[in-house]
Structures are given as structure tokens and as C-alpha cells.
Amino acid sequence: MGIKIALAGNPNCGKTTLFNDLTGSAQYVGNWPGVTVEKKEGRLKGDRDVVIQDLPGIYSLSPYTLEEVVSRNYLVEEKPDVILNIVDGTNIERNLYLTTQLLEIGLPVVMAVNMMDLVKKNGDKIDMKKLANELGVKIVEISALKGQGTQDAVKACLDAAKTGKTTELPHVFNGSVEHAIAHIEESIEDKVDPENLRWYAIKIFERDEKALENVELSDELKEHLEGHIVDCEKEMDDDAESIITNQRYNYIQDLVSGAVKKKAKKGDMTISDKIDQIVTNRWLALPIFALIMWAVYYISVTTIGDWLTGWTNDVLFGDWITNGVTGWLESINCADWITSLIVDGIIGGVGTVLGFVPQMVLLFLLLSILEDSGYMARVAFIMDRVFRRFGLSGKSFIPMLIGTGCGVPAIMAARTIENEKDRRMTIILSTFLPCGAKTEIIAMITLCFFPGSKFIAPGMYFLGIAIVILGGIALKKARYFAGDPAPFVMELPAYHIPSVKGVLIHTWERAKAFMIKAGTIIFAMCVVLWLLMHFNFRLEYLGEDLESSMLRYIGEVFAWIFVPLGFGTWKGAVASISAEIAKEQATATLGMLAHAASDGETDVANAIRGMFGSGLVGMSFLLFNIFDAPCLVAIATAFREQGSRKWGWITLAFQMGVGYCLALCVYQLGMLFTQGVFGFWTLVAIVICIAVLYFVFRKTPDYGRLSDEPQGANA
Amino acid sequence: MKTLRDVPVGETSTVVKIHGEGATKRRIMDMGLTKGTEIYVRKVAPLGDPVEITVRGYELSIRKADADILEMS
Numbered sequence: 001m002g003i004k005i006a007l008a009g010n011p012n013c014g015k016t017t018l019f020n021d022l023t024g025s026a027q028y029v030g031n032w033p034g035v036t037v038e039k040k041e042g043r044l045k046g047d048r049d050v051v052i053q054d055l056p057g058i059y060s061l062s063p064y065t066l067e068e069v070v071s072r073n074y075l076v077e078e079k080p081d082v083i084l085n086i087v088d089g090t091n092i093e094r095n096l097y098l099t100t101q102l103l104e105i106g107l108p109v110v111m112a113v114n115m116m117d118l119v120k121k122n123g124d125k126i127d128m129k130k131l132a133n134e135l136g137v138k139i140v141e142i143s144a145l146k147g148q149g150t151q152d153a154v155k156a157c158l159d160a161a162k163t164g165k166t167t168e169l170p171h172v173f174n175g176s177v178e179h180a181i182a183h184i185e186e187s188i189e190d191k192v193d194p195e196n197l198r199w200y201a202i203k204i205f206e207r208d209e210k211a212l213e214n215v216e217l218s219d220e221l222k223e224h225l226e227g228h229i230v231d232c233e234k235e236m237d238d239d240a241e242s243i244i245t246n247q248r249y250n251y252i253q254d255l256v257s258g259a260v261k262k263k264a265k266k267g268d269m270t271i272s273d274k275i276d277q278i279v280t281n282r283w284l285a286l287p288i289f290a291l292i293m294w295a296v297y298y299i300s301v302t303t304i305g306d307w308l309t310g311w312t313n314d315v316l317f318g319d320w321i322t323n324g325v326t327g328w329l330e331s332i333n334c335a336d337w338i339t340s341l342i343v344d345g346i347i348g349g350v351g352t353v354l355g356f357v358p359q360m361v362l363l364f365l366l367l368s369i370l371e372d373s374g375y376m377a378r379v380a381f382i383m384d385r386v387f388r389r390f391g392l393s394g395k396s397f398i399p400m401l402i403g404t405g406c407g408v409p410a411i412m413a414a415r416t417i418e419n420e421k422d423r424r425m426t427i428i429l430s431t432f433l434p435c436g437a438k439t440e441i442i443a444m445i446t447l448c449f450f451p452g453s454k455f456i457a458p459g460m461y462f463l464g465i466a467i468v469i470l471g472g473i474a475l476k477k478a479r480y481f482a483g484d485p486a487p488f489v490m491e492l493p494a495y496h497i498p499s500v501k502g503v504l505i506h507t508w509e510r511a512k513a514f515m516i517k518a519g520t521i522i523f524a525m526c527v528v529l530w531l532l533m534h535f536n537f538r539l540e541y542l543g544e545d546l547e548s549s550m551l552r553y554i555g556e557v558f559a560w561i562f563v564p565l566g567f568g569t570w571k572g573a574v575a576s577i578s579a580e581i582a583k584e585q586a587t588a589t590l591g592m593l594a595h596a597a598s599d600g601e602t603d604v605a606n607a608i609r610g611m612f613g614s615g616l617v618g619m620s621f622l623l624f625n626i627f628d629a630p631c632l633v634a635i636a637t638a639f640r641e642q643g644s645r646k647w648g649w650i651t652l653a654f655q656m657g658v659g660y661c662l663a664l665c666v667y668q669l670g671m672l673f674t675q676g677v678f679g680f681w682t683l684v685a686i687v688i689c690i691a692v693l694y695f696v697f698r699k700t701p702d703y704g705r706l707s708d709e710p711q712g713a714n715a
Numbered sequence: 716m717k718t719l720r721d722v723p724v725g726e727t728s729t730v731v732k733i734h735g736e737g738a739t740k741r742r743i744m745d746m747g748l749t750k751g752t753e754i755y756v757r758k759v760a761p762l763g764d765p766v767e768i769t770v771r772g773y774e775l776s777i778r779k780a781d782a783d784i785l786e787m788s
Binding site: 492 | 747757762776778
């Protein structure tokens, strides 16, 4: 029978390192159903029957955040066989707060005190025996990073799971509180599972709404219990929730003062504090941050990354694979059209995208190192003030930053944001800063229409920032997003040297997501696109002639959408559609459609210039494809991370709307100012501008009482 | 009422009482800021907000506005 071990602990306690150590690569990462919370499950290395469920890092089991609610539901309803509570030995007081709550659920609990190597290095002493006695749990000392003690922890868990015994709970609460809890237990005895009796009783005492949804209480019973609770509140001169929290920490403080002896004196600075003296220093923080990000991009994009991508594109795909495959196909007398499908369609299309992978992997690697070391928390700390202005927090900065490399990991990075509304908004906004693929379009358009200009590229980034800010402000005023900003109360974990394994797994997770999606979606679309491009409706192969292809006629159907934007031809439509598949495709497709004399840059540039006509059209095309929805892979990622189809579509619609309106306004107003053209669409452009100003600058409507609560949960 | 923003950098102070209610109060208390807890104000972020404090042996960053519910000694 498969034993289920649930891993529970604070963020930054080393839970993920332990999870990786125990499961190796046998992990499954997805989302808890319907919500934007990551679900991680794995099998124990060495005994595939044992399932290890990694719960989100949580500080408590309150009903106020999605992570906590998802974790509670899992523990109370799915009843794993044992809870392995990971406690950071260098930060024991706050970690034990969660422990007292886990014990009340009524499942067997084993505690693993992690980072023991650091505890010893600091010279601190923890009396494990005393803690184990007081709390009533088995305690194992481990260092997940070094792989020490982890097998002992597993053994302790399996033993605990087999006996299924829970020991006597520690005396956390005082007399009058225990009295009230006892009353509640009596009243709900028949309404909940016996193991969870104490858990529910305490939750009811706290007036925990989510827990109350699960227990059927008649109105008179509710009143009766309320009476007990109020009595207690009067006696302690505090509200029920605070009484419980206070007493937990009081208990822990006493326990820790007896069992933990820290070597460092209170005022001493730790190594992390010393590093932060420089890194979050008033004057140095921002320059240091700029320097670090510059270094990350310099390495991953400008130097090594560029070299690797160049090699992949020119040598691997351009030379070896293309020539090799072409040669082989010719040698087996393969039909022309199949050769074209494979070489031009598949290798050409998918190859360009995969060519980006080395750059992406390098970027993910460097960002992983920054995250795992603890630096990213400092970034959120530094940038918070900026984001607060439009209702987000410094935590939203990181996804946007990652978005300048690639939108896929950027959207995934939004997971660290606890507040669901903030998370959703961040997912919507983080792809507006041009990603690596979009810079290709910028480079091409600049070359075609504004050669030598140094302003277009940075201009696009600043425009992206402006859209994020204005978009954020406007969204914040909508009913769903309105309300008080979520509190910003964030731990700054101690710096530590990231584990090689952890960083590699982290990096691989992201690279894999990108490559699989790219491999499947882009592959399929390339084939479809190639078919439409090289065949007419009578399914005759057309060779190089595109004018009678199916694509042309389909393009004509969509061309009218782009008329107000200035590139309402089938070629413009087709190029934009192919850009949705992968942004890098836009330039390749344009070159092909423009009948460039060769693949050379200047020839392609000249051809495109001829096709579009004016710099204004070129700019409009650029703006539409940079600021609309990201590529299909990123769109698919957004759907998954939003955890709901409705929000996936809202995200898509918003982004498409922004790109379309921006291009429309620029083109129409541009035509007005340069050529004095004034027509219906010029009016539309003006209306759009006014509407945008309205949405950004209006006062937030009075929506009445707004719900703070996370959606979709009970226990 | 003296709140966290009134405690200068480098000073130690104790939480006298926590006002308010709901998710923000719970979050602040969950992180260890309870009645009688001693904290040390380590620094302010470069742009003026949030504040970094040492509480129960670890570093916590909190916005001044969110910390306004803490009455400090």
C-alpha cells in the first residue's frame, strides 16, 4: 500500500532541497486544481511505492492565502499517512509556529530540523531531546543541502506511518482557552472526523470562516459557542484569533528559551546582514542591482549566449542538419514537396526557435542562481515602492524582469506572489517588456526603416515599462482588482550558496517547459503553415509561388483586421499570424513573403521596406507584434498559470487589445500628422486615446464591500 | 500612537498592542509580531519604503503603511 508523506514547512526552510534529494528526478510539477498554486509530487528514490507530496511553503494555516488553504485542505481531507515538518534550525522560533498547528490536525508528525550544518557552524546548541519531549514528536537532525540525515528522516516517517500513532499534544493554550475549546469539541464531536476534532475546535474558536463551511452547525449551536468565545475574549481582553496566535508564540518563546542556546549575541550581525549592508545599502543598492542584471544579460545574451545561438542557428541547423537532411532526402529521391516540408517548413521553422534554447538555458541558469541564493528577495524589497503605486508589490518585479529574456519562465515566476489578484495581474502584464525573440523583430524593423537609429530599441523597452505602469493602474480600478493592496510582509532569508543540484533542477524545469511546448505547438504550426503556404485549394504543390496558395486567401480574409493599422494586406496578416506562433518567425516570414533576393540581411531589409511602403507602417507593424499577446508557448503557459480558462482568455484579450489599439492609434495619428489624412479610423484612434486616458485617470468607482478572500477552498 | 515608522533605524522597540483586524493583522502576527515582541529596526529600503526589522531572530521586510497597526513602545 502506497504510503503518503506530506512535506510541510516555512518558505526557505530547505524543503525543496529535501524534496529533490528524496525524489531525485522522479517529480511531477503541476497546479492544484483550479488555482494558481503549484503542486509538486514525487516518488521516494529507493521505494517507488512511497509518494512524497511537497506542500507549498507556508508560515501558518490561516484561511487567508491560497497556499495555506490548499495545504489545509490537503492535510485535513486527503489525510496523508505522515507529515514531515521541516524546521529551519537557524530560525527555530518562527518555524515552530507552524509546527504547533500541524500537530493539531491529528496526523502523525515527524520533525526534521534542517540546516544543522549551519547551526553547528554558528555555535548554536539545540536540545533536541527536550524539544521532542515537549512537543511530543520524533525529531531528526538533517542537512538537506549536504544530504545528511535525510534517510533517517524517511525511516522515521515510514515508522510513524506504520504505527499511525499521534502522541499527546503539547499544552500550548492557557486554562480559559482550553476550557472554551473543550466546550466546542463536545458540541461538534459527531460532526467531524475524530482525528480532526481538535483542529476544527480551535478553528471554530478563531471564527475561521473556511473551516466553518465544513462543519454543519445549527444557528442555536453557533450562538451557544459564540457565547463561550466571547466570554474568553472578554477575559483575555483580545479577539479570539489574536488570543490563539499570541499564546502559540508565548508557548514557543518559553520552549525555545529553555531548549535553544544561540552563540551570537542579540546585536551581532550575521554574514547575511553584512552582505546586505552593501547590497541593500541606500546608495549602492540600485547601482549594484543594475550591475548584476547587466552582467546576467551580457553573459547570457550578448556574449556566450549569442555565440551559442549563432552556432546553433548557422552551424547546427543552418549547416549540418539542413545540408545533411537535404542530402539524404535527395539521395533517396524524395519528392520535392516532402523535402521542402521537412527542410523549409519543419527544420526552418522549429530550428529558429530551438536556436534560442542555448541563450534561454543560460539565462534561466543565471536567474536560478540569483533566486536560490536569496538575492531576489532583496530585489523585491528594493523595488517595492515603485510597484506599490499601482497596487502590486516588489514581488511582481521579478517576473517582469525575467520577461525581458523569455515570457515563459516569467509567467511561471509569478507563482511566488501570494495574493491571487496580484498574481493574475502580474501574469497579464509581465510579457509587455520585449523578450529576446521580440528584439529580433525590433532589430529587423530598425534596419529596414530607421537604419542606424539608437533610439528604437531602448524606446521599445521604455514603452513596455509605460504600458506595464499604465495598464496596472487601469486594471487596478476594475472591480476584480480593486481593493486595498495586499500587505507586503516578506521574509528576507539568509543568503546561502545555492546547491548545484537545486539550480540545475530549477533551470531544467524551465527549459523543459519551454522546449516541450515549443516542440509540440510550434512544430504543429510550422507544418500547418508550410502546407497552407505551398499548396493551393486544389492541393496542388506550388513550389516557390506563394501568390495562389491557400495561405494567401486565408490571409486575405484576415487582412481587413489590419487595415486600420496600415498593413492590411494578406502578407501583413500572415506575418502577424506567424509572429503569434513564435515572435522570431515574423522576420523570417516577412522575408519570405517579400521575395527577398536572398537570405542576406540587406536584401531582406530592402524587400520588406518595399512591401510595407513607409516607416509609419513599419512602426505600426512593430508595435502590434511587440505589444500584443506573446507567442503561443507563452499564451499556453499563461492559461496554465492562471489556472482558469476564463482568466486565460481575459489575459489574451487584454494583451491583444493593447497591441492592436496602440498600433492603430500610432498609425492613424501618424497619418494625420504626416499626411493630413483624416477619416473614420482617425476618429476611432482619438476615441481610443480618450478612453485610455479615462481608464487610467478615473477615480476608482465605489464597489462597496470587496471580498479579500481567495477563491475555491474549504477546510 | 507611536507606530513602526516612528522608530528610528538602529533602535529597538517592543510591540505594545496590535490594532486592526482581518488578513493583514493575521499575517503580521503569523510572522511573529505579537504583543510584547521586541524588534530591531535594521534599515529602510533605498526608495524609502519598506522597512527591514529583526524579529525573533530573522529579517522581515514590511511596508510602513501595513505596520501602522502596530503600536510600539
